[in-house]
Amino acid sequence: MKRMPLLVRQRGRQRQRGFSLIELLVVISIILIILFFAVPKMTSIQANARETGAISTMKTIYAAQIQYQSTFNKFASTMTQLGPPAGTGGAEGPEAAGLISGSLASGESSGYVFTMTATPQGYTVSAVPKTFGTTGRRTFYLDQTGVIRQNWGQEPATPTSPEAGAAKQ
Numbered sequence: 001m002k003r004m005p006l007l008v009r010q011r012g013r014q015r016q017r018g019f020s021l022i023e024l025l026v027v028i029s030i031i032l033i034i035l036f037f038a039v040p041k042m043t044s045i046q047a048n049a050r051e052t053g054a055i056s057t058m059k060t061i062y063a064a065q066i067q068y069q070s071t072f073n074k075f076a077s078t079m080t081q082l083g084p085p086a087g088t089g090g091a092e093g094p095e096a097a098g099l100i101s102g103s104l105a106s107g108e109s110s111g112y113v114f115t116m117t118a119t120p121q122g123y124t125v126s127a128v129p130k131t132f133g134t135t136g137r138r139t140f141y142l143d144q145t146g147v148i149r150q151n152w153g154q155e156p157a158t159p160t161s162p163e164a165g166a167a168k169q
Helices: 006-016 021-072
Strands: 110-118 123-129 139-143 149-151
Touching: 021 110, 021 123, 021 139
Parallel strands: none
Antiparallel strands: 110 123, 123 139, 139 149
């Protein structure tokens, strides 16, 4: 029996290492199928999380308004009145009570834009997604009653919209 030189045997082994083109295509196909089903679900989960964050932010604004009202005998008419004082050494007062974060006082949080309006009875807060369909699929409404209302659509929620947490219509 004739022996093959060592160099020839090593080349043969090197050819056997690695994956064939078919094996690589199968793995890539499986990954693409998983992504096809996972990405839409992940987008929906992210939107749900942002909507939950917006509801939590509305509760924070309501609690801050209650505290503001008990301190200053009126409701704040703007988000900045609930926010921190400008600069580093400003004193808290009716124009900047320091009850919410500066980023929320600017009107944005959790992928939503929050707008506060003064009313004769108190105030209203509207929350709409920054990019409808991506950062959220619902709009929210809050007033001095503390009831958070929702609308499943681009139109802003109103005092007659169903309460948040109610079944989707």
